[in-house]
Amino acid sequence: MADFETPALREYPVIPHLKRDATAGLSPFVAKPEHQERLGFPGELLDNWEDVAIAKMGELLEKYRALRVYLDSCVKCGACTDKCHYFIGTEDPKNMPVARQDLLRSVYRRYFTFAGKYFPRLVGARDLTREVLDEWYSYFHQCSQCRRCSVFCPYGIDTAEISMAAREIMDAVGLGQKYCNEIIGKVHKIGNNLGLPGPAMQDTLEGLEEDIKDDTGIDVKLPLDVEGADVLLVTPSADFFAEPHIDGLIGYAKVFHQAGISWTLSTYASEAANFGMFIGSYENMRQVSLRIRKAALDLGVKRIIFGECGHAWRVAYSFLDTLAGPFDFLDPRYPVPQHICEFTYDLIQRGALNLDRSANDHMVVTFHDSCNVARASRMGSMPGGQFIIPREVIKASCNNFVDMRPDTIHDQTFCCGGGGGLLTDDLMEIRVKGALPRMEALREVQQEYGVTHLAAICAICKSQFAKVLPYYDFPMDMIVSVHQLVSNAIQLGTKE
Ligand code: SF4
Ligand code: SF4
Numbered sequence: 001m002a003d004f005e006t007p008a009l010r011e012y013p014v015i016p017h018l019k020r021d022a023t024a025g026l027s028p029f030v031a032k033p034e035h036q037e038r039l040g041f042p043g044e045l046l047d048n049w050e051d052v053a054i055a056k057m058g059e060l061l062e063k064y065r066a067l068r069v070y071l072d073s074c075v076k077c078g079a080c081t082d083k084c085h086y087f088i089g090t091e092d093p094k095n096m097p098v099a100r101q102d103l104l105r106s107v108y109r110r111y112f113t114f115a116g117k118y119f120p121r122l123v124g125a126r127d128l129t130r131e132v133l134d135e136w137y138s139y140f141h142q143c144s145q146c147r148r149c150s151v152f153c154p155y156g157i158d159t160a161e162i163s164m165a166a167r168e169i170m171d172a173v174g175l176g177q178k179y180c181n182e183i184i185g186k187v188h189k190i191g192n193n194l195g196l197p198g199p200a201m202q203d204t205l206e207g208l209e210e211d212i213k214d215d216t217g218i219d220v221k222l223p224l225d226v227e228g229a230d231v232l233l234v235t236p237s238a239d240f241f242a243e244p245h246i247d248g249l250i251g252y253a254k255v256f257h258q259a260g261i262s263w264t265l266s267t268y269a270s271e272a273a274n275f276g277m278f279i280g281s282y283e284n285m286r287q288v289s290l291r292i293r294k295a296a297l298d299l300g301v302k303r304i305i306f307g308e309c310g311h312a313w314r315v316a317y318s319f320l321d322t323l324a325g326p327f328d329f330l331d332p333r334y335p336v337p338q339h340i341c342e343f344t345y346d347l348i349q350r351g352a353l354n355l356d357r358s359a360n361d362h363m364v365v366t367f368h369d370s371c372n373v374a375r376a377s378r379m380g381s382m383p384g385g386q387f388i389i390p391r392e393v394i395k396a397s398c399n400n401f402v403d404m405r406p407d408t409i410h411d412q413t414f415c416c417g418g419g420g421g422l423l424t425d426d427l428m429e430i431r432v433k434g435a436l437p438r439m440e441a442l443r444e445v446q447q448e449y450g451v452t453h454l455a456a457i458c459a460i461c462k463s464q465f466a467k468v469l470p471y472y473d474f475p476m477d478m479i480v481s482v483h484q485l486v487s488n489a490i491q492l493g494t495k496e
Helices: 033-039 049-063 065-073 086-088 097-112 114-118 130-139 149-154 159-173 177-191 197-214 245-259 282-299 310-324 340-349 371-376 385-397 425-434 436-449 461-470 483-491
Strands: 233-236 303-306 365-367 453-456 479-481
Touching: 049 097, 049 159, 065 159, 086 303, 086 425, 086 436, 097 114, 097 130, 097 159, 097 177, 114 303, 130 159, 130 303, 149 159, 149 371, 177 282, 197 245, 197 425, 245 479, 245 483, 282 310, 303 310, 303 340, 310 371, 340 385, 340 483, 365 385, 365 461, 371 425, 385 483, 425 453, 425 461, 425 479, 436 461, 453 461, 461 479, 461 483, 479 483
Parallel strands: 233 303, 365 453, 453 479
Antiparallel strands: none
């Protein structure tokens, strides 16, 4: 499968032994000049990159006040050290969150603090050298910005923000990551991460309509660019072609059909994902978000609903209004934006859907809380809605549901290992190793309760698990979309 060893699942997870530099030099491919320049970054490493990097760091310290607080306030208590899935899986001490922060903090101290300027060795300050830059490139791309460490930090230091700042500085000097930057360029040019043009989308959607008709005998539509529809559905483009994502898309379509609510997808805003967040670029995040605003205005919709995608929901829930608002042209009776699980849950609560749980009786399901949904957003109006609502949708759709160990779910959930722009084959080793804690928790419920399926509401988690599960001897089709369960259970045409 690959030229690295898959970690053994441990019966009693313990703090790993340290393997110094175990993943040093493990880095993603560097962006090519055309990928960089399309996003407004220098094409390649600038001659005066050191000066530009320090100037950029100064700018970020002014712009993001929390960054300076995070860099100043760590007391090295150690509470975060064993909380990162990449440290647990790789045993490399630089993957301890505090050590990852120190890669940037040491340079911050050297150039921006009195003690670091005059007594660098006393305060662990160091010059920004090429060696340091390479270390940044490697280890800041071994952080999925999942924020698990921040849950355990008594000061709330958010390593994800530090990792985003580091990536922003690297882009500014011409050292960007190919995977993220190439994808963002495709969204700017075509509208989605895949570079899928409108006619190809139309073909795919028509094919799905035929599949649903063959399965159910019912004409369920997947409309595209329909002016005057009530709802604009913005969903990750993986929903148009990848497994199990596509089964989730079929589920959304069935829910809209059964609820009798007119909806549409958009070719212009055919991507919910927003990789601008992964590279810490406000401007790129804004441009991607503005496509959604324009599509909503052009189509004259009343509501915007997001499909199953973790970081897309984080950007939408937390920043959409700042990035692309105000959305005062939408119907004020509905939240802006709304999550598809929230929408389906509301219909279930009102008795508007007939769900036959026994349709999923061949499954024993557990649920993976996606980190961006769990720790960087909410859902619905109730506290903890982001944990409760997806579980309630699952439980309304199947009879057999169990949760994984409490310290691996809700706000303590482990990242799937592929978030934050790491879902690329050039980082397969870190992806497999980073998945270890989730795989261990999954093995426990498989052995104890006979769990057969792992449900998720994130496009990245679904793709990551489909790839990584076989490394740990689980079947790849064990991963399912939450709306795939709804799709199986929904009884079409049984309600007025
Ligand atoms: S944000 Fe997540 S991936 Fe990054 S250091 Fe913290 S726990 Fe690890
Ligand atoms: S838990 Fe917070 S204060 Fe303690 S070492 Fe980690 S980042 Fe520093």
